[in-house]
Amino acid sequence: MRALIVNPEAPGRLSPGEAPDPEPGPGQVLVEVRHTSLNAAELYFAERAEPGEVIGFDAAGIIVAAAADGSGPTVGSRVVGFGEGGGFGALRAMDVADVAVVPAGVDLGEAAALPVAAGTALRALEQAGPLLGRRVLVTGASGGVGGFAVQLAALGGAYVIGVAGSEDGRRWVTELGADEAVAGVDRVTSPVDVVVDTVGGDQLVAAYSLLAPGGSLQSVGWAAAREAVLPVGSTLGSRTPKTIVSVYNGGGLTDRQAQLDRLLALAAAGKLRVPVGWRGPWGKIADAVEALGSRRLRGKAVLDVE
Numbered sequence: 689m690r691a692l693i694v695n696p697e698a699p700g701r702l703s704p705g706e707a708p709d710p711e712p713g714p715g716q717v718l719v720e721v722r723h724t725s726l727n728a729a730e731l732y733f734a735e736r737a738e739p740g741e742v743i744g745f746d747a748a749g750i751i752v753a754a755a756a757d758g759s760g761p762t763v764g765s766r767v768v769g770f771g772e773g774g775g776f777g778a779l780r781a782m783d784v785a786d787v788a789v790v791p792a793g794v795d796l797g798e799a800a801a802l803p804v805a806a807g808t809a810l811r812a813l814e815q816a817g818p819l820l821g822r823r824v825l826v827t828g829a830s831g832g833v834g835g836f837a838v839q840l841a842a843l844g845g846a847y848v849i850g851v852a853g854s855e856d857g858r859r860w861v862t863e864l865g866a867d868e869a870v871a872g873v874d875r876v877t878s879p880v881d882v883v884v885d886t887v888g889g890d891q892l893v894a895a896y897s898l899l900a901p902g903g904s905l906q907s908v909g910w911a912a913a914r915e916a917v918l919p920v921g922s923t924l925g926s927r928t929p930k931t932i933v934s935v936y937n938g939g940g941l942t943d944r945q946a947q948l949d950r951l952l953a954l955a956a957a958g959k960l961r962v963p964v965g966w967r968g969p970w971g972k973i974a975d976a977v978e979a980l981g982s983r984r985l986r987g988k989a990v991l992d993v994e
Contacts, residue, residue: 692744692776692973692991694737700977701734702776704970707742710774712781717760718753719767719780719787723800726976726989727832728911730776744775747782748790748800749993760784766796768952770803770944776970778993788948791956798962799952801988805832806951806960807944809840809884812906812935816882819844825876825895826850828886828911829866830857832988835963837884838864843959849876851891853983860986864961873898882906889914896922899930907934911983963987969994 693705712718725746733743748768751761761767761784769787774780790799813819824841828834829850841848842865849868850861858869870876873891879900885892889912896905896918923929954960963986966979970991979985 690778690993691742692970694734694739694741694743696739699974700731700981701737702730702973702977704973705740707740707777709779710777710781712753712755714757715755715759715784716781717751717755717767717784717787719747719749719769719782720752721747721749721775721778721780721993723748723797723993724775724970724991725801725804726973726980726991727804728909728980729804731977731980741773742777743773744777745770745772746800746803747771747775747780748796749780752779755784761787761789766790768796768799768802768948770807770948786944788945788952791952793956794952795962797967797990797992798955798964801832801962801964801990802951802955803944803948805988806836806840806962807947808833808908808935809836810947810951812884812908812933813837813840813844813882815933815935816884816904816906819846819882821845821847822881823847823849823878823900824882824884825873825880825898826866826884826886827873827891827895828852828909829861829864829869830854830986831886831909831911831983832963833908834884834886835861835864835987836960837886838866839960841882841884842866843954846882849880857986864963879903884908886911888912889916892916893918896930896932901930903930905930905932907932964990966990968992
């Protein structure tokens with residue numbers, strides 16, 4: 689099959705190539721992939737994968753073979769799913785529990801942008817608890833996960849503060865529903881109840897210091913590629929301590945289908961915007977890698993399978 693394969697000589701270590709067709713197991717469907725999404729995590733894993741390997745988490749397409757055990761969607765169904773690898777292939781075998789049927793009103797390419805980014809944002813906010821009336825700070829708010837976190841927090845009734853480095857990014861974050869858009873965590877002067885941090889490093893430390901007693905910091909990304917060092921004793925001495933929770937929408941998650949169903953329903957109802965900042969044929973993967981690496985990308989990068 690055609691695929692984007694790991695290539696040490698290519699930008700982002702990804703380039704068009706050929707790979708063996710997947711062989712689905714009894715509880716798996718075979719999907720003809722029409723669209724996939726590029727996440728920062730894929731560039732991380734491409735650095736560690738073997739040449740020729742097919743990685744990729746997100747994929748949306750059409751089922752061409754139903755599960756042999758009779759479970760899951762039927763042939764011809766439009767689906768989107770998440771898996772640990774294989775999303776950058778023209779065919780993908782997926783566990784029935786990891787796919788959801790895409791409503792007719794939702795663009796299949798936009799659906800491909802949901803599993804990792806929107807799924808991570810949703811899970812982080814759910815772990816933080818009820819949002820109504822709470823102050824939620826989102827760092828890296830103009831990125832993929834950040835943009836979804838802003839929207840979902842606003843839908844949950846929170847007062848949302850988004851951090852974006854550029855004036856254009858802050859304007860865009862406001863359009864997504866943020867009540868405030870600021871240039872840096874240091875511009876936030878009042879305590880917050882929840883932080884969704886996609887940056888790590890010094891921003892994580894600064895955001896942690898803003899948490900009210902009992903507040904929660906959801907660490908979902910490390911775009912800064914720098915360690916975060918908390919002051920000695922900063923996690924001690926309170927009857928209602930602040931908490932840090934790391935979140936990854938990967939292994940061990942058992943409710944992927946239900947999570948995707950919720951996100952797709954919001955998108956179908958026009959309540960959740962799928963922000964796509966770059967979209968093009970997967971043969972232009974180098975351009976998508978450059979767009980994502982430039983940190984000027986607003987939202988997600990979607991690759992259309994040719």
